Amino acid sequence: MTALQDLNARLAQKPAARLEVKNLCVAYGTFRGPFNAIDNVSFTVEPGTTLGLVGESGCGKSTVVKAIMNLLPEATTVTGDVLLNGKNILGLSDKALQQVRWTQISLITQSAMNSLDPVLCIGDQIVESILAHEKIPYGLAWARAAEMFAVVGLPAARLREFPHQFSGGMRQRAVIAMALSLNAGMLLADEPTTALDPIMQDQIMTRIRGIHEHLRRSMILVTHDIAVVSETCETTAVMYAGKLVESGATADVLQRPRHPYTMGLQNAFPKLPVRGTSRQPLISIPGTVPNLLMPPRGCRFASRCPFAAALCHAEQPELIQSSDGHAVACHFAERAPEFRLAARQAETWRAKEAAI
Amino acid sequence: MSQSTPKTDLPPIAGKGMLAAARESFILLIGDSFAVAGMVILTIFAAIAIFAPWLAPYDPFQAMLTESGRLLRLAPPSSANPFGTTAFGNDVLSQFLYGFRVAFIVGLVAAFAVGIISTVFGVVAGYFGGLIDDVLMRITDVALSIPTLPFSIVAVALLGPSIENIVLVITLLFWRNGARIIRSAVLTERERVYVKWARAAGASHIHIIMRHILPNIFRVVFLWITMSVAFAVLTEASLSFLGLGDPTVISWGQMLNTAFSSGSLRTAWWWVLPPSLGLIFLVSSLYLIGRGYEEQANPRLRRR
Amino acid sequence: MTRASTPAVVTAENLQTHFQARAGLVSALAGRTPPAIRALDGVDLTIGEREIVGLVGESGCGKSTLGMSLVRMYEPTGGDVLYHSEPVTHLKGRALKQYRREAQIIFQDPYSSLNPRLTIGQIIEEPLKIHGIGPALERRALIARALDHVRIPASTHLDSYPSDLSGGQRQRVAIARALVLEPRFIVADEPVSMLDVSIQASVLELLDELSRELGLAVLYISHDIATVGYICNHVAVMYLGQIVEEGPAEDILAEPLHPYTQRLMAAIPNMTPGAVRSRIELKGDVPSPQNIPPGCRFSSRCPFATDLCTSVAPELATLADGRRVRCHLYDGAIAEAYPGLTPPRAEIAA
Numbered sequence A: 001m002t003a004l005q006d007l008n009a010r011l012a013q014k015p016a017a018r019l020e021v022k023n024l025c026v027a028y029g030t031f032r033g034p035f036n037a038i039d040n041v042s043f044t045v046e047p048g049t050t051l052g053l054v055g056e057s058g059c060g061k062s063t064v065v066k067a068i069m070n071l072l073p074e075a076t077t078v079t080g081d082v083l084l085n086g087k088n089i090l091g092l093s094d095k096a097l098q099q100v101r102w103t104q105i106s107l108i109t110q111s112a113m114n115s116l117d118p119v120l121c122i123g124d125q126i127v128e129s130i131l132a133h134e135k136i137p138y139g140l141a142w143a144r145a146a147e148m149f150a151v152v153g154l155p156a157a158r159l160r161e162f163p164h165q166f167s168g169g170m171r172q173r174a175v176i177a178m179a180l181s182l183n184a185g186m187l188l189a190d191e192p193t194t195a196l197d198p199i200m201q202d203q204i205m206t207r208i209r210g211i212h213e214h215l216r217r218s219m220i221l222v223t224h225d226i227a228v229v230s231e232t233c234e235t236t237a238v239m240y241a242g243k244l245v246e247s248g249a250t251a252d253v254l255q256r257p258r259h260p261y262t263m264g265l266q267n268a269f270p271k272l273p274v275r276g277t278s279r280q281p282l283i284s285i286p287g288t289v290p291n292l293l294m295p296p297r298g299c300r301f302a303s304r305c306p307f308a309a310a311l312c313h314a315e316q317p318e319l320i321q322s323s324d325g326h327a328v329a330c331h332f333a334e335r336a337p338e339f340r341l342a343a344r345q346a347e348t349w350r351a352k353e354a355a356i
Numbered sequence B: 001m002s003q004s005t006p007k008t009d010l011p012p013i014a015g016k017g018m019l020a021a022a023r024e025s026f027i028l029l030i031g032d033s034f035a036v037a038g039m040v041i042l043t044i045f046a047a048i049a050i051f052a053p054w055l056a057p058y059d060p061f062q063a064m065l066t067e068s069g070r071l072l073r074l075a076p077p078s079s080a081n082p083f084g085t086t087a088f089g090n091d092v093l094s095q096f097l098y099g100f101r102v103a104f105i106v107g108l109v110a111a112f113a114v115g116i117i118s119t120v121f122g123v124v125a126g127y128f129g130g131l132i133d134d135v136l137m138r139i140t141d142v143a144l145s146i147p148t149l150p151f152s153i154v155a156v157a158l159l160g161p162s163i164e165n166i167v168l169v170i171t172l173l174f175w176r177n178g179a180r181i182i183r184s185a186v187l188t189e190r191e192r193v194y195v196k197w198a199r200a201a202g203a204s205h206i207h208i209i210m211r212h213i214l215p216n217i218f219r220v221v222f223l224w225i226t227m228s229v230a231f232a233v234l235t236e237a238s239l240s241f242l243g244l245g246d247p248t249v250i251s252w253g254q255m256l257n258t259a260f261s262s263g264s265l266r267t268a269w270w271w272v273l274p275p276s277l278g279l280i281f282l283v284s285s286l287y288l289i290g291r292g293y294e295e296q297a298n299p300r301l302r303r304r
Numbered sequence C: 001m002t003r004a005s006t007p008a009v010v011t012a013e014n015l016q017t018h019f020q021a022r023a024g025l026v027s028a029l030a031g032r033t034p035p036a037i038r039a040l041d042g043v044d045l046t047i048g049e050r051e052i053v054g055l056v057g058e059s060g061c062g063k064s065t066l067g068m069s070l071v072r073m074y075e076p077t078g079g080d081v082l083y084h085s086e087p088v089t090h091l092k093g094r095a096l097k098q099y100r101r102e103a104q105i106i107f108q109d110p111y112s113s114l115n116p117r118l119t120i121g122q123i124i125e126e127p128l129k130i131h132g133i134g135p136a137l138e139r140r141a142l143i144a145r146a147l148d149h150v151r152i153p154a155s156t157h158l159d160s161y162p163s164d165l166s167g168g169q170r171q172r173v174a175i176a177r178a179l180v181l182e183p184r185f186i187v188a189d190e191p192v193s194m195l196d197v198s199i200q201a202s203v204l205e206l207l208d209e210l211s212r213e214l215g216l217a218v219l220y221i222s223h224d225i226a227t228v229g230y231i232c233n234h235v236a237v238m239y240l241g242q243i244v245e246e247g248p249a250e251d252i253l254a255e256p257l258h259p260y261t262q263r264l265m266a267a268i269p270n271m272t273p274g275a276v277r278s279r280i281e282l283k284g285d286v287p288s289p290q291n292i293p294p295g296c297r298f299s300s301r302c303p304f305a306t307d308l309c310t311s312v313a314p315e316l317a318t319l320a321d322g323r324r325v326r327c328h329l330y331d332g333a334i335a336e337a338y339p340g341l342t343p344p345r346a347e348i349a350a
Ligand SMILES: Nc1ncnc2c1ncn2[C@@H]1O[C@H](COP(=O)(O)OP(=O)(O)O)[C@@H](O)[C@H]1O
Pocket: A028, A029, A030, A035, A037, A055, A056, A057, A058, A059, A060, A061, A062, A063, A064, A073, B303
């Protein structure tokens, strides 16, 4: 066996990770007081599955990712547990974290493609990240990098090029190759394609899906694009204003949403027409996200929810899981079928807008 | 399209004037304790500069005499001369107090001139770009290649040592860095979408510069002027220390120069300490203000 | 042009906007000039009254350059821009300023399109001041009306600053600022691509309403072909500085003909259950507008490319249903050269 096959075999033996986030709360320290960006969020990523984390900007998706990676700023209060294969990785020491980041969890962010070092060739940057964790010769690391380039569909010859010679989409693919190089059991992708145009997005998502199928890694995909989630993820979690409002199997959550916010997201999402059927109009959700320095007492969506009743403004709904694994945080979850019909009418939301 | 003036109950359109913007900057500064310390020092120094003639017990060039009628040389601090006397029998306190005036005049006038020249250069080069930018920046490059101290020594020596010439030399030296810094700030501002929009709407260059560019680079200009005051004071002190100061006025640099040339730099601490501390405090207070302003005005360093 | 539904407001005729890349000092001295960047290379397009024309294509294909050339932010290097049949291609000075009142542009980024130091009132008043319109009282009335159009309550927001507004509200203010001069033509350059999905619809709806109520001609630029169908009557697809397909929105979305349009639509993820997207892989990246491939510009990536495609550039041919397509598959040339090859029909619809 060659050294490379040896290395590949060793890395391939890493099992897909199981990630369990339990009662995660994150409060950023700001000089106006604590900012409760995440409030009591729990979810589980089973080994080899992909979880889609969706919600509008500012609802705390990146904060969840940063909390898992221990990348939050100093003055932040974090409580709860993040169990990676049963071991809590919240609040580990820097040294212990070294063993976790990249080798067990790797991260791809939206801005990663801009964070490549402009004076080092791409290959050296990947090799550097491999050598930081594996005691192997340079040539072997380079061979591994070339292999990863092939996985993301880039020719190995371009390893010698510098970031400025790559287009945005190619740089993002190079970053994905880097994130894959140690075959971490858990891949966190925070909006990996936002800001790229649809063709580029499609190319990158195709690669990510391919990786998921071939390498069977566990993954969290953060995005605001529910269509991408519906094509990529087994399970979906919807966040709103720092809370998890709905989660479950993707088909259940996106096709039969039980939370009014998910219904709103569905209706607001532009779709291509299907021949022979008349297309739903686009409907936007009125109003804006509440200020989390002073979170509302009741349901956080109540100010924008067309179905809000007195109870909603007074009491926070609990996230309740039904037997099919579909969890919803809404006082009126059992009326979901009725809400779904109403939510498809632009009138329903317009009435709420007028009331705001 | 609008034939008759339609009625409206809208209140008059108002925004912040220059005054309000200045007030806002001031309020920002007050939020930073270092900047407040700097401003307190600066205010006290300014008051001393203004009231120096009334505060100084003697004329700075008046010779102190002993009871026996001899020149009172290098006397340590006493009740009559709280900061002692110089090797030529002058009262150190009075010289020190008059020194505030020179520092302020040199600092303010030079910084004002530097501020105007670098702003005009930077804005014109950055905003118009192209050939104008090339030409102006080549001029700046040439200016930048002139070594600071040798140039000032030669220039002052040729022009003659007077406050006006020193200010002139300082201005010639410091506009060039400012022009570069302000130009790069303008380059970022110029690319803002609202500037592009204003051009699309038909706005004149003057309108865009006055309305969109200048207010948004005010921060950089202010910082540069603050720093220029410090540079100017230090340069004047260096020139005077080298003996190129205006002989008709008393500056801190000159005090140090006389102390040095009379060989008392190591012994007469009462003569050396006041001007040194004056320089240190003045320059530090300006840096503190600049730093505090930077920190408060930079939205990335400050969370709402 | 077969489309004569409404009177034309703006027309591009064989419009070209080439940029001269700046030469380095050495090559400038040597007298060498780098090849021109042919960002816009022969575009014909008409936008009528009360009409929203969608312009789609990958980033870098020249959409913004077309928008900017139409509102005369750029001076075209060839062809013509007609405004109500009058050429405005090379207007200067006063005449250009007058045209700027009639043609306005809205940019993508709602966060940097408003000067953070000005109040909403000042921001919307600015164009009026630039054009020396009215005494203060009349200006106020116009501002009130513009804010009313975009449904922002003037009473509460006149003195607020952009930082007090959400992204959607800022984009509305940007629209109000464009409307206050009562233009006849608006270019909306990706007005919603930086907004949250949940509020995109409201901005699109607003554009639609304004176009109908005020009779505006709107060029709606987007890289996302999915949003185009909601508000546009007519769609043009661009590739590398040229229009490759153009026609009524429903037709193009239902059955894209040009291989590139098919690829664009196949890239949109689909959440309809059971829908299978056709996977058209494209080779390589978009060529640089400084180095345009010979023959069909899409031939370097087209899965259907033949030898003919790499040598002869196809014309924008008008089909029987009035649609225009720039591809040899539809102009009969391939059928002639390669009998037996049939045009790929759309594989998109589920
Ligand atoms: N370092 C920070 N300090 C204070 N607040 C922050 C910080 N980072 C993010 N936030 C706030 O926390 C909220 C959630 O942010 P984020 O997790 O980035 O949302 P998302 O990724 O869903 O867009 C936002 O309202 C944001 O303003």
